[in-house]
Amino acid sequence: MQLYNTLSAKERAELIEQAGKDRLTISFYAYAKIGNPEILRNHLFLVWNELDVLGRIYVAHEGINAQLSIPADNFNKFKEHLDTISFLEDVRLNIAVEQNNFAFLKLKVKVRDKIVADGLNDDTFDVTNKGIHVDAQKFNELIEDENTILVDMRNHYESEIGHFKNAITPDVDTFRESLDIIEEDLKDHKEDKNLVMYCTGGIRCEKASAYYKHKGFKNVYQLEGGIINYVRQINEKGLDNKFIGKNFVFDERRSERISDDVIAHCHQCGKPADLHTNCANEACHLLFIQCEECKEKMENCCSTNCMEINRMPYEEQKALRKGQGNSNDIFKKGRADHLPFKKDLRNIFEVLKK
Numbered sequence: 001m002q003l004y005n006t007l008s009a010k011e012r013a014e015l016i017e018q019a020g021k022d023r024l025t026i027s028f029y030a031y032a033k034i035g036n037p038e039i040l041r042n043h044l045f046l047v048w049n050e051l052d053v054l055g056r057i058y059v060a061h062e063g064i065n066a067q068l069s070i071p072a073d074n075f076n077k078f079k080e081h082l083d084t085i086s087f088l089e090d091v092r093l094n095i096a097v098e099q100n101n102f103a104f105l106k107l108k109v110k111v112r113d114k115i116v117a118d119g120l121n122d123d124t125f126d127v128t129n130k131g132i133h134v135d136a137q138k139f140n141e142l143i144e145d146e147n148t149i150l151v152d153m154r155n156h157y158e159s160e161i162g163h164f165k166n167a168i169t170p171d172v173d174t175f176r177e178s179l180d181i182i183e184e185d186l187k188d189h190k191e192d193k194n195l196v197m198y199c200t201g202g203i204r205c206e207k208a209s210a211y212y213k214h215k216g217f218k219n220v221y222q223l224e225g226g227i228i229n230y231v232r233q234i235n236e237k238g239l240d241n242k243f244i245g246k247n248f249v250f251d252e253r254r255s256e257r258i259s260d261d262v263i264a265h266c267h268q269c270g271k272p273a274d275l276h277t278n279c280a281n282e283a284c285h286l287l288f289i290q291c292e293e294c295k296e297k298m299e300n301c302c303s304t305n306c307m308e309i310n311r312m313p314y315e316e317q318k319a320l321r322k323g324q325g326n327s328n329d330i331f332k333k334g335r336a337d338h339l340p341f342k343k344d345l346r347n348i349f350e351v352l353k354k
Contacts (some may be wrong), residue, residue, distance in 0.1 A: 012054070018102050023069045025096035025103045025251065027228065029115065029203040031063040031127065032087035037111045040064075045109045054104040056250070058112045061200050062122065064088070065115035065203055067250055069103045082248055090097075094228040095254065096200050096249070102249040118207050119176035130219035131197070131209030136233035139196070139223050140242055148194040151182055153204045154248070157287065161255060161264045161274040162245025163303035164198065173335070175204050183215050191214045198223035198230070200247065231258055246274050266291035267339040268298065281306035283321045286336055 002321050007015070016023070034040055037059045044057065048068075055068025070078050082088040096103070135140060143150050143164065152159045152169045155178075159169035172178045186195065197205045205222035213220050223230055229248045234241050245263045246255040254276045266273040266289055273291035280300040288302055301307040309317060335342060 005106045005108070007106075011249050012105045013102055016105075019071070021101075021349060022072045022099070023101045024072050024075055025067075025069045025099055025253070027067045027094045027096075027201045028088075028091050029065045029201065029206070030064065030087050030091050030113075031206060034059065034061050034063065037066050041109050041111050043091055045107065048078070048109070049107055051081075053078065054107050055125065056104065057107075057109045058115045059109065060112045060115050062127075067104075067105075069101070069251075084351060092225055092229070094225055095232070096253075097214075097228065097247070097258070098253065098256045100251075100253045103253050105252070108280070109196075110341070116203055116207065117174065117176060117313060118179070118204075120179070120207065120211060127207065127210045127212065129210050129213055130194075130206060131213065131222045133224040134196075134221050135224055136230045136239055139198075139221075139230065140240060142194060142196050142221060143242060145194060148196050149186060150196050150198075150320055151190060153178060153197050153199040153208055157276070158200070158248035161245055161276070161289070162243060162258060162261075163263075164242050165244060167198075170241055176210075179208060183212065185340040186217075191218045194219045194221060196221045196223075198226060200226050200249065201228050202226040227258070228256075231256075246278070266301075267340050267342045268294040279306050281310045282317065283309065288336070288339055288342070302336065 041059045044059070051070060051074045053068050053070045053074075055066065057064065057066040057068060071114065079093075082091060128272045142148050143166065150164060150167045152167045153162050155173055155175065156169070156171050159167070165170050170178045170181055172181065186193075189195075195212060197208060197220075199205050201247055202223065202225050205226070209222045210219045227243060230243065231241075231247070233239065241259060243258045244261040245259060246257050249257050255274070262272045262274050263272040267269065268290060270291070273289055275289065275291075276287055277290045277295065277300060279286040279288070279302040281302075284302060284306050286302045288297070290300070290302075298304075299307050299310065309320065310321070
């Protein structure tokens, strides 16, 4: 019984190219009590592998978090299968704004302790006592209210390339970091302000809203379906778009353009740019923003040192990496000291002072 990938990413890309079929990029999540995540994981892999599903799916005792792509002509079969699982029946599916047949190149279904690394002890508060879900129209109305504090629940490298107007964008590396920072900086507004949150697809706000209600915030709202669903709604209903720039996504596309605004800058030269790339030196692989000029000049590398290493024959690079492990920079997401134009984002206190 095959429960793992047998093809490399390169081989899979070739098969997708040969098939010539359009694929849909989809994300969804659901919080539910799952007794044996391993059994569900194996079941999903077997069924979805037959449907040519590719993607990154996390299963835990608390639920499922899925980001995947599927041939468009298999979508109905996929939806029918979801509906056979009680807690996934009629689950909201966020379909990407921009499609790319190569968004995912492997099917990875993994069992995790949590579907989002939030660092919270769920036994200490009621995770089902969530904030009020609002659609795009209500969201637009709320964020124009002077009694609203709008908070981006994503990380710095996500909000750097795009965010809602007037949103607080905490300068954090991880979701778990933002929770306590936001609570501390907004502690004087637990009763007199609307706390409105958003993230990519809604999953982080789902847990955060329950956490902040537990911490005493009285008026907690979250954008239903996150940025992805918001964009779909404003396009379908002809609503004003309040999002500027690009939406960071966690697949090979890396982002979806929402507006024509370019609000970020190349981390190497400082010119307007909002395209994330990974350093071509596999021993580094740092995620950072690079303009086309620097991409050509630096050969898709983040430093001259990485460029020199990347020019070496592959076997020499491999020998150089042996026993070294990953560079610490791989986890910094653009914060490496040698990137002079990485700009720290506004903190909460500075926004509230205005």
